Each structure stands twice: as structure tokens, then as C-alpha cells.
Amino acid sequence: MPTPVKSVLPVVLLGCGGVGRYLLRHIVSCRPLHANQGVAIRVVGVADSSSLLVAEDVHSTGLDDALLTQLCAAKSAGSPLSSLLGRGHCQLFKNPEARGKVIDAATTLGRTTGLVLVDCSATYDTVSLLKDAVDHGCCVVLANKKPLTGAYEDFQKLVSNFRRIRFESTVGAGLPVIASVTRIIASGDPITRIVGSLSGTLGYVMSELEDGKKFSEVVKTAKSLGYTEPDPRDDLGGMDVARKALILARLLGQQISMESINVESLYPSELGPDAVSTKDFLESGLVQLDKSMEERIRAASSRGNVLRYVCEIESAGCQVGLKELPKDSALGRLRGSDNVVEIYSRCYQSSPLVIQGAGAGNDTTAAGVLADIIDLQDLFQTMA
């Protein structure tokens, strides 16, 4: 006998790049698993930077799986969402109308069936949409760190109903870092320190450099493997790790902003986004850093050490930057895109809670986002 459907979760996805497309593929391929659990995800809309593709009647139907599969193929091939018009029961809205349509869906579905607004973009532009959605009683799931790392008031607003927001993938991709921190806090066990290697890109880059590869080459490979941010300077400049540190520090109750975090950049300001385009940085900027990075790695190695980009969060302050560490230390042993996080608290004082594993990549990140969506199912119960 088929399992009765207990929860239907309508979803609007913002962003169908590397992570967003993997999410859609996971949603489609997990249909039988979710059906067995009595859960169904109904994707009612998908937006990119210029338009929104939305089901004809968001109250009763979603975009069908054939269309979602075609959407992933079209976006992978660089075609716009508008190329999908006429292939299913859907409508297309271009910006700025698209934004209004997302709010319409949030308003009507927030009041009736509920809605999960999923942000897999990499922009600050979604913040006001997300805040509106929260006001309309919608749930929010984030892979995008930016909405939680802008103004402190925005962070407060988004997490104001903690039962309705999930953002596990913002720190450590699919690793259960946020969940672990949240559980420790909830138990009244004060967290005193979090230290770790929280960049899949920089972890990968540093361990590949130890094998004698060129900085410029390994950064490009990290990008092709889906580890980097859309502009890899977000990773190389430490900002992506600083955002993760800020999310964790704010979770611990620190009312701080990005300016309070000491951030070490691996590229000079002459190669920054204000001076050089991403394309030029990748094509001709990166090679300028090869020699100095090689020298830093060689100097550390001559002392039996390795370089790791380390994130430290304490009540006294937060800092992110390169550290020379013994090869056989927990961080020194890290290879590839793995992250490791050590959490110290009263209960985990001399023996910290350690979380380690793949910390970047479209597949694992999207899996974390999907698990977050499914985690909200109890708020979407359709039967007693």
C-alpha cells in the first residue's frame, strides 16, 4: 500500500547555478524516497538573476519533473529560463516584475499551504525578499551566506522564528555544524571557542600546493570542481570564511559585524574586484601569485610544517587567516576540500566536539539544502 502523503512542501528556488541545479536534480531523484516517508516537495517557482519561472497555479501544482530536468540542462548550457516557455504549464516573469511575483507567491502561500523560499544565489539582493517572506509566515532555507552576514538587524529578523529557518549549508556545506552548535547552545552548555578549517577551496588549494602544483592551476581546478564562490576572490580574500565565522559568532550571541573580524587576504588590493574583472583575475592575475605562494609553502615545509587557512571564534574576537601548523596536527592532516571544526564548551573542554568531512562542492551542498527543506516537514502537515 502506498504511504499516505502527510506533508507537501511548496518551494520557490532563488538561484539555479551549480548548487541550485544539483538541488533540483536531488529533489527529482529522491521522489520515491520522500514518497515512502509521506513527504512531497512541490517546486512552484525557480528564479535566476533575470527571471522567474513559475507554475501556472501555485496553489495546486508545481513545475513538473520533466520541466525541472530540462531547466537544469538549459541553465547548464547557458540558456536563459525564457527558453523553457511553452514546454510545460508555466509562466515566465522578467525582473523587476519577477520579484513582485515571488512576493505574491509568498503572501498567498504563506497564508494557506505555507512556502519554503530557498536561496541558492550568491547575492545580497535577496535579503529584502527573504525578510518579506518571513513576514508572511514562510520558511527560509539558505545556502547563500550573504543574507545572514549583512546588517545585524537582518540576521535578527531572519532568525527571529528559528523553527522556520534552516541554513546548515552556509557553514561546512553538508556537514552538521550549525545543528551541532545549536544543540549545544540549547542544552545550556556555553561554547567558548570554535576553531577550524572552513574553506573547501583553501583546504584544497593548500594541500595541492604541498604536492608541488602551481597556485594558479589549483585555484582554477577548485573552481571547475564547484568548490569556489562564483568569484574565487571571495575565497582567496578570506571573505567567504569570514562570513562563516560571522554566522557562527552571531549564533553564539555576539552582536558583531564583518568589520570586527580580522581577515587575511591571499591577493593584493591591486588584483581586487574594484581593479580587475573576475575573468582577467583568472586569466592573468592568478599567475602573478604563483611565486610568492610557492615560497610560503616551501618555507613552511622546510620547518616540517604546512599552511592552513584557519578560522578562530572566541568571545575575545574572531580571526581568519593562514597559519603554519605541524603536518601531523588535526588541521595539518586535512586533504582536499575537507573541512574540520572543533567546538569547545564546558562539556567539550579538554576533548572538543570535532566535525570533519567534505566541506564544499555542489552535490554535497545541495544535499545539505535538501535535508534542511525536509527538516521543515512537520510545519507542512496536511493530515492529523
Ligand SMILES: NC(=O)C1=CN([C@@H]2O[C@H](COP(=O)(O)OP(=O)(O)OC[C@H]3O[C@@H](n4cnc5c(N)ncnc54)[C@H](OP(=O)(O)O)[C@@H]3O)[C@@H](O)[C@H]2O)C=CC1
Ligand atoms: N559550492 C559550494 O561548495 C557551496 C556553495 N554555497 C553557497 O551556495 C550559493 C550558490 O553557489 P553556486 O551555485 O556555486 O553559485 P552560482 O554562481 O553557480 O549560481 C548562482 C545563481 O544565483 C542566481 N542569481 C543571481 N542573482 C539572483 C537573484 N537576485 N535572484 C535569484 N537568483 C539570482 C544566478 O543567476 P544566473 O544563472 O542568471 O547567473 C545563478 O543561477 C552561494 O551563495 C555559495 O556561497 C554554500 C556552501 C558550499
Ligand SMILES: N[C@@H](CC=O)C(=O)O
Ligand atoms: N567556496 C566555499 C563553498 C562553501 O561554502 C568553500 O570553498 O568552502
